[in-house]
Amino acid sequence: AQTVTQSQPEMSVQEAETVTLSCTYDTSESDYYLFWYKQPPSRQMILVIRQEAYKQQNATENRFSVNFQKAAKSFSLKISDSQLGDAAMYFCAYRRDLPAGNKLTFGGGTRVLVKP
Amino acid sequence: NAGVTQTPKFQVLKTGQSMTLQCAQDMNHEYMSWYRQDPGMGLRLIHYSVGAGITDQGEVPNGYNVSRSTTEDFPLRLLLAAPSQTSVYFCASSYLQGRGTGELFFGEGSRLTVL
Numbered sequence: 001a002q003t004v005t006q007s008q009p010e011m012s013v014q015e016a017e018t019v020t021l022s023c024t025y026d027t028s029e030s031d032y033y034l035f036w037y038k039q040p041p042s043r044q045m046i047l048v049i050r051q052e053a054y055k056q057q058n059a060t061e062n063r064f065s066v067n068f069q070k071a072a073k074s075f076s077l078k079i080s081d082s083q084l085g086d087a088a089m090y091f092c093a094y095r096r097d098l099p100a101g102n103k104l105t106f107g108g109g110t111r112v113l114v115k116p
Numbered sequence: 117n118a119g120v121t122q123t124p125k126f127q128v129l130k131t132g133q134s135m136t137l138q139c140a141q142d143m144n145h146e147y148m149s150w151y152r153q154d155p156g157m158g159l160r161l162i163h164y165s166v167g168a169g170i171t172d173q174g175e176v177p178n179g180y181n182v183s184r185s186t187t188e189d190f191p192l193r194l195l196l197a198a199p200s201q202t203s204v205y206f207c208a209s210s211y212l213q214g215r216g217t218g219e220l221f222f223g224e225g226s227r228l229t230v231l
Contacts, residue, residue, distance in 0.1 A: 045208075
């Protein structure tokens with residue numbers, strides 16, 4: 001079974017600075033997808049960024065970018081120019097490609113605190 | 117613009133009681149699923165469905181029952197509630213792979229406490 005590990009239970013960052021969240025995963029598959037979801041205090045799950053394993057280029061969404069290292073099975077999230085609204089739980093998630101459907105396996109989460 | 121709607125948002129039960137968490141989506145998604153979220157453990161898959169009349173077990177299915185009679189609805193039933201089922205429950209839906217981005221769309225969550 002696939003597993004996803006987030007080794008940092010909590011990270012703290014100063015407003016306007018950069019923080020990097022770690023994620024490693026275990027799989028024997030070659031085709032899969034990786035996601036970062038954000039969960040603010042409202043409890044809503046919000047997709048931050050996604051990466052297809054077949055793409056070598058790292059995904060970027062505004063201030064959020066990933067460092068995808070397929071051989072190392074590592075998928076870190078970098079938040080640049082951190083804002084107070086970035087404070088939340090962040091979950092890394094893995095999904096196999098067809099025919100496994102859309103089952104997502106989540107890591108345990110990293111809480112990000114943003115200091116003004 | 118409803119998306120995924122879960123009800124109720126909060127519920128307190130006594131051990132042994134039963135209840136149903138409702139989930140409805142209006143995006144015509146084939147795939148629907150239920151997760152539970154516990155501190156330090158992320159979200160774990162309970163049950164999922166790839167279409168009306170088709171359901172399957174996830175990682176932690178014991179104590180839960182599901183059915184999928186329509187594309188829109190995917191209720192989760194707790195038949196004999198236990199304190200170990202105290203958790204936050206999320207319903208999520210998406211198109212099946214090959215359509216869209218595969219992104220899961222989540223409901224707002226339901227906090228369940230079993231005393």
